Amino acid sequence: MKTTDKLNIVLKHIKDTFVGKNEIIDLLGIGLLARENAFLLGPPGTAKSAIIRALSNGIEGGKNFEYLLTRFTEPNEIFGPFDIRKLKEGELITNTEGMMPEASMVFLDEIFNANSAILNSLLMALNEKIFRRGKETKKLPALMFVGASNVLPEDESLNALLDRFLIRIKCDYVAPDLLHEVLLAGWKLESDAAKEVPTISADEIRKLQQLCRKVDLTPIRNEYVDIIHSLRNTGIKVSDRRAVKLQNLIAASALMCGRSEAVLSDLWVLKYIWDNEEQIEILEGIINQIIEKDNSDSSHPQALYNKTPDAESVMKEVNYLTEKWQDENLSFEEQNVIKDKLRYIQTRCDWIKDAEKKKYIQDHIESLWQKILQTI
Numbered sequence: 210m211k212t213t214d215k216l217n218i219v220l221k222h223i224k225d226t227f228v229g230k231n232e233i234i235d236l237l238g239i240g241l242l243a244r245e246n247a248f249l250l251g252p253p254g255t256a257k258s259a260i261i262r263a264l265s266n267g268i269e270g271g272k273n274f275e276y277l278l279t280r281f282t283e284p285n286e287i288f289g290p291f292d293i294r295k296l297k298e299g300e301l302i303t304n305t306e307g308m309m310p311e312a313s314m315v316f317l318d319e320i321f322n323a324n325s326a327i328l329n330s331l332l333m334a335l336n337e338k339i340f341r342r343g344k345e346t347k348k349l350p351a352l353m354f355v356g357a358s359n360v361l362p363e364d365e366s367l368n369a370l371l372d373r374f375l376i377r378i379k380c381d382y383v384a385p386d387l388l389h390e391v392l393l394a395g396w397k398l399e400s401d402a403a404k405e406v407p408t409i410s411a412d413e414i415r416k417l418q419q420l421c422r423k424v425d426l427t428p429i430r431n432e433y434v435d436i437i438h439s440l441r442n443t444g445i446k447v448s449d450r451r452a453v454k455l456q457n458l459i460a461a462s463a464l465m466c467g468r469s470e471a472v473l474s475d476l477w478v479l480k481y482i483w484d485n486e487e488q489i490e491i492l493e494g495i496i497n498q499i500i501e502k503d504n505s506d507s508s509h510p511q512a513l514y515n516k517t518p519d520a521e522s523v524m525k526e527v528n529y530l531t532e533k534w535q536d537e538n539l540s541f542e543e544q545n546v547i548k549d550k551l552r553y554i555q556t557r558c559d560w561i562k563d564a565e566k567k568k569y570i571q572d573h574i575e576s577l578w579q580k581i582l583q584t585i
Contacts, residue, residue, distance in 0.1 A: 212417055213467055215409045216242070219267040222407050226263060226397075227256055228390040229383035235511050237264055239478055240353050240376050242461035244418045245454065246335055248320070248371065249357040250486075251380025257357045258318060265314040269408040271352070274312035278322040287327055288340060301343045310340040313352050313411045320356035321367050328370065335373035352414050361485060375454055376481050379489065417464065424460035425470035432499055433459070436479060439495055443549050444542040445488055455479065462509045473503035477512035491546060494553020501556070520566040526554055527573050534580060551577060 220238045224231050233249070237260070240247040249257045258275070265273035276287060285291075289308035291301055305311050317323075323331055333339055338349045356374055371377075383391050426433070433456070440447050447455075455478075462475040477500055480492045500512050530547050533539075539547075555574055561567040 211467065212409070212413050213464060215407070215413065216417065217465070218407045219264075219409050223260065223263045223267065226394060227260055228394045229387045230256060230260060230380075232511060233260060233378050233380060234264075235509070236376055236378050236478075236481060237261075237353075237355070238465060239458055239461045240355075241414060242417055242421050242464055243375075243457035244338075244353060244421075245375040245457055245461075246354040246356070246373060247376040247378060248374035249355065249378050249380050250359075250361065251357075252359055252382075255380040255382060257380055258316070261314070261316040261355050263406075265316075267406060267408050268313060268352070268414065269410045271313035271411040272307075272311055273314045273316070274307075274309045275316040275318070276309075277318045278320060280322050280324055282322065282324065282327060284327050284330060284342075288330065288342065301345070303340075303342055303345060305340075305347070309334070309351075310347055310349055313350055315351050315354045317354070317356045319358055320370065321358050321360070321362045321364075323367070323370060328366075332369060332373060335370075350411075352411060352418070371484070372451075375451070375458065376478075377483050378481060379486070421457060421460045421464050423469070424463050426456055426459060427470070429459065429471045429473055429476060432473060432476065436476065436495065436499065439549075440492075442542075443491060443495070443545050445482075445491065446484065447482070451482070455482065462512075466507050466509050468507060472505040472508065474500045474505055474508035474512035476500055477509060490553055491549050494549055494556060497556050498552065520561050520563060520570065523554055523557055523561065524566075524570050524573070526550070527570060527577065530554075531573070531577050531580075534577065534584075548581065551581075 216238065220234055223234050227234065237247055239245075241264070251257060261275070262273070265271065265275075276282075287309050289303045289305040289310065292304040303310070309315055317331075330340065330342065333341055334349060334351075335354055338351060340347045340349055354374075356370075362368060362371055437447050437452050458478040459471050459475045462478050463469070463471040466475075476496055480489075480496045483489050483492055500508075503512070530551055534544075534547055551574065555571075558567055558570055558574070561570070
C-alpha cells in the first residue's frame with residue numbers, strides 16, 4: 210500500500226466520524242503533507258478541537274500538544290519550565306518533556322490571546338520550526354501547527370501571528386439537512402471510543418513531506434504567477450515569501466492524488482489564503498475560473514466541489530454591487546474587487562437550477578457589466 214493511500218484512509222475515517230467536515234479535514238491533510246500551518250476560524254461547538262484530536266490519534270508514535278491560550282499564559286505553560294537541577298548549576302535549560310517543543314502535532318486554541326511574553330518565541334516556532342530561549346536552540350519535530358479562534362485579530366500586532374498560518378479555514382455548523390447524520394455519527398463515536406482506528410506513522414508522514422518538495426509544478430507555473438498578480442491587483446496581500454510557500458500546498462494536493470506533477474485543479478488550495486472573510490468569495494471567484502478549465506480525471510475531490518448557490522442571495526449580491534459601483538469615490542482597488550466579485554457571481558449563476566431565475570440574474574449582471582464598461 211502506498212503511503213499516500215494510508216494517509217487518505219486515516220482522513221476518510223475522520224470524515225466518516227465528523228459528517229459535513231470534509232473540507233476542513235482535507236485541508237488539514239494538505240497542511241500535514243506540506244508541513245504548513247493551518248488556522249481554523251469558527252464559533253464554539255464546530256468540532257475544531259475534536260477533529261484535531263482525531264487527526265493526532267491517527268498518527269502512530271506521535272506526541273500531541275494541545276493548549277487553550279489566555280492573556281495570562283506564561284512561556285512555561287507552552288515550552289516547559291526551567292530544569293531546577295540545571296538552574297542550581299547556573300544553567301538556564303528548559304525541561305520540555307510533554308510540552309510543545311517535543312510534540313509532533315500542536316494545536317493552540319484561541320491563538321490570538323497570545324501575549325507579548327510568548328509571542329516572539331511562538332512566531333519563531335511557527336515560522337522556522339525552531340525553539341529558542343536564551344542560549345537554547347532546538348529544532349522542533351512538529352509535523353504541523355494548528356491554531357484556532359472564534360474571531361480574527363483586531364490588534365495589528367497580532368497580524369504577524371495570523372501570517373504564520375498559511376491555510377485559513379472557516380468552520381461553520383453543519384447544514385440542517387445533515388443534522389440527522391451528525392447525531393448518528395456522534396452517538397457512534399461515543400459508543401466506539403475504544404475501537405481501533407487506522408493510523409500512519411510520524412516517520413511515514415515525514416517521508417511524504419520530503420516527497421512533496423519533489424512534485425513538478427512546471428505545468429501550472431504560468432497560471433500560478435497570473436493568479437498572484439490578479440490577487441495583488443484585487444488588494445489581497447500575497448508577499449513574495451507567501452507566494453513561495455503556497456507552492457507547497459499545490460504540491461501536496463498533487464501528491465495526495467497520487468501524482469508527481471501538478472495540474473490546474475491543484476490550485477484549489479489557493480481559495481484558503483484569505484486575510485478576512487470578505488476575501489473568501491473573491492478568492493473563490495478567481496480560482497474557480499482557472500480550475501474549471503482543467504479536464505484531468507485525477508483532480509482532488511475538493512477541486513470539483515462547488516456549493517449550489519441560492520438564487521435570491523445571488524440577486525442580492527448583484528444589487529449590492531450595482532449600488533456600490535455608483536459610488537463616485539471608489540478607488541482603483543475597490544473597482545477591481547467589484548469586478549472580481551461580479552465574475553465570481555457570474556460563475557455561480559451556472560449552478561442555479563431554475564432556468565428562469567438564472568436568466569433574470571444573468572440579465573442584471575450583463576446590465577452591470579455595461580455600466581462598468583461605460584465608466585472605463
